[in-house]
Amino acid sequence: MNLSTVSEALKIILNTSENFGTEEVNFLDSVGRVLKEDIIADRDFPPFNRVSMDGIAIAFEAFSKGQRVFKIEGVQAAGSKQLTLQNSTNCVEAMTGAMLPMNTDVVIQYELLTIENKVATVNTDEIKKNKNVHLKGLDRKKGDVLIPKNTKISSAEVGVFATVGKTIVTVAKQPKVMIISTGNELVDVSENPAEHQIRRSNVFTLVSLLDKLKIKTETAHIPDDKNLLLSKIERFLNEYDVLLFSGAVSKGKFDYIPDVLDKLGVQKLFHRVQQRPGKPFWFGKKGFKTVFAFPGNPVSTFVSCLKYFYSWYYKSVGLNFENQNEAILNEDFYFKPNLTYFLQVKITQINGNIYATPVKGRGSADLVNLVDADAFLELPDNRSNFIKGEVFPLIMYR
Numbered sequence: 001m002n003l004s005t006v007s008e009a010l011k012i013i014l015n016t017s018e019n020f021g022t023e024e025v026n027f028l029d030s031v032g033r034v035l036k037e038d039i040i041a042d043r044d045f046p047p048f049n050r051v052s053m054d055g056i057a058i059a060f061e062a063f064s065k066g067q068r069v070f071k072i073e074g075v076q077a078a079g080s081k082q083l084t085l086q087n088s089t090n091c092v093e094a095m096t097g098a099m100l101p102m103n104t105d106v107v108i109q110y111e112l113l114t115i116e117n118k119v120a121t122v123n124t125d126e127i128k129k130n131k132n133v134h135l136k137g138l139d140r141k142k143g144d145v146l147i148p149k150n151t152k153i154s155s156a157e158v159g160v161f162a163t164v165g166k167t168i169v170t171v172a173k174q175p176k177v178m179i180i181s182t183g184n185e186l187v188d189v190s191e192n193p194a195e196h197q198i199r200r201s202n203v204f205t206l207v208s209l210l211d212k213l214k215i216k217t218e219t220a221h222i223p224d225d226k227n228l229l230l231s232k233i234e235r236f237l238n239e240y241d242v243l244l245f246s247g248a249v250s251k252g253k254f255d256y257i258p259d260v261l262d263k264l265g266v267q268k269l270f271h272r273v274q275q276r277p278g279k280p281f282w283f284g285k286k287g288f289k290t291v292f293a294f295p296g297n298p299v300s301t302f303v304s305c306l307k308y309f310y311s312w313y314y315k316s317v318g319l320n321f322e323n324q325n326e327a328i329l330n331e332d333f334y335f336k337p338n339l340t341y342f343l344q345v346k347i348t349q350i351n352g353n354i355y356a357t358p359v360k361g362r363g364s365a366d367l368v369n370l371v372d373a374d375a376f377l378e379l380p381d382n383r384s385n386f387i388k389g390e391v392f393p394l395i396m397y398r
């Protein structure tokens with residue numbers, strides 16, 4: 001049998017990534033999307049010498065000559081225009097966030113002062129020039145790139161968009177994705193299954209996995225009927241960039257998907273991967289259209305989407321995903337077949353290390369077991385004994 005290894009399969013998939021272009025979105029709708037423009041500082045950060053403690057602003061020279069008593073000339077509030085210290089032996093009260101008054105170069109906080117009758121007495125000798133002043137341009141200079149393009153946007157980036165007045169940002173456009181389940185045993189979630197039926201669950205797992213990437217999806221269900229499959233999938237191939245299938249790719253009498261896709265002119269790039277779960281995985285292309293046909297067992301669909309679709313998507317939108325997570329195996333583990341094994345694990349973090357403890361399940365149909373685990377540890381093929389303390393790639397889903 002012609003099996004691709006996990007790394008061969010991944011390489012083929014990454015080679016077929018697509019560019020879906022860019023679009024503009026409101027900055028508040030941008031979290032989770034991939035930025036496609038550099039965000040530039042429109043002014044220095046901070047934009048003026050910013051007072052960073054509430055107190056008095058003085059000329060350091062007066063202090064250095066031994067002066068400790070300062071007459072208060074006025075109050076510099078945050079949001080007020082810059083005041084000027086008129087007499088270099090006086091002071092101006094100055095608040096956090098205010099402009100440092102002209103002719104002053106240090107702020108002494110209220111905790112170190114006694115103030116009486118508009119006169120401040122400094123109760124310390126430990127003052128240095130520029131203390132409590134956040135100097136103009138110290139953080140970033142006007143024109144600096146604050147956020148480079150191809151960054152995944154989080155709340156941290158939203159704050160920076162706001163501070164530079166970027167209310168509309170350019171992000172990577174998302175692919176149009178259709179998620180399709182097949183199988184006569186499957187009924188809708190709202191239905192009561194008969195004894196021989198189950199509710200379709202994989203499509204919704206996939207919907208939510210893509211939702212985490214901020215990809216909106218549509219779903220469809222097609223019974224095990226070749227003609228129906230042919231006509232519906234033909235339409236989906238025309239309308240969508242990506243089709244994600246779950247089921248009907250193995251050896252069964254009703255596993256029609258590979259044959260139907262072939263008849264519709266989708267070129268098979270591989271079928272079957274040297275892995276568990278997910279061995280019957282089928283992948284192909286028709287022009288710019290990309291087809292992932294995941295095996296129907298729920299854990300197979302789940303891990304294959306994380307490992308392969310996510311990687312393909314990251315590459316397509318220009319995200320760097322090479323800084324992959326790793327974890328330390330927390331128990332000896334034995335797995336005989338010569339297959340990459342995606343081991344379900346529970347994660348604990350101790351002193352900055354990530355430990356992965358195997359969670360025993362009943363194989364790839366045991367979807368409830370996914371709830372007990374947090375991640376998959378990717379154990380390589382070609383060996384069977386995995387020793388406590390060894391480090392392996394980790395695919396997190398929490």
Ligand SMILES: Nc1nc2c(c(=O)[nH]1)N[C@H]1C(S)=C(S)[C@@H](COP(=O)(O)OP(=O)(O)OC[C@H]3O[C@@H](n4cnc5c(N)ncnc54)[C@H](O)[C@@H]3O)O[C@H]1N2
Pocket residue numbers: 181182183185186198199200201202203246247248249250251252255277278279280294295296297298300364365
């Ligand atoms: N003779 C062989 N039989 C099987 C092999 C094999 O190599 N030789 N591989 C096994 C492996 S591994 C897997 S994984 C499954 C893959 O099956 P298919 O991709 O053909 O999927 P189905 O037959 O349609 O379904 C399998 C299983 O999954 C359930 N399923 C399917 N879709 C959904 C859904 N949307 N929600 C919930 N559950 C779903 C389905 O009811 C079946 O129980 O094949 C093995 N057999």
Ligand code: MOO
Pocket residue numbers: 275276277278279280295297299300363364365
């Ligand atoms: O991929 Mo199958 O899920 O190994 O059981």
Ligand SMILES: [Mg+2]
Pocket residue numbers: 247248249250251252255296
């Ligand atoms: Mg089957």
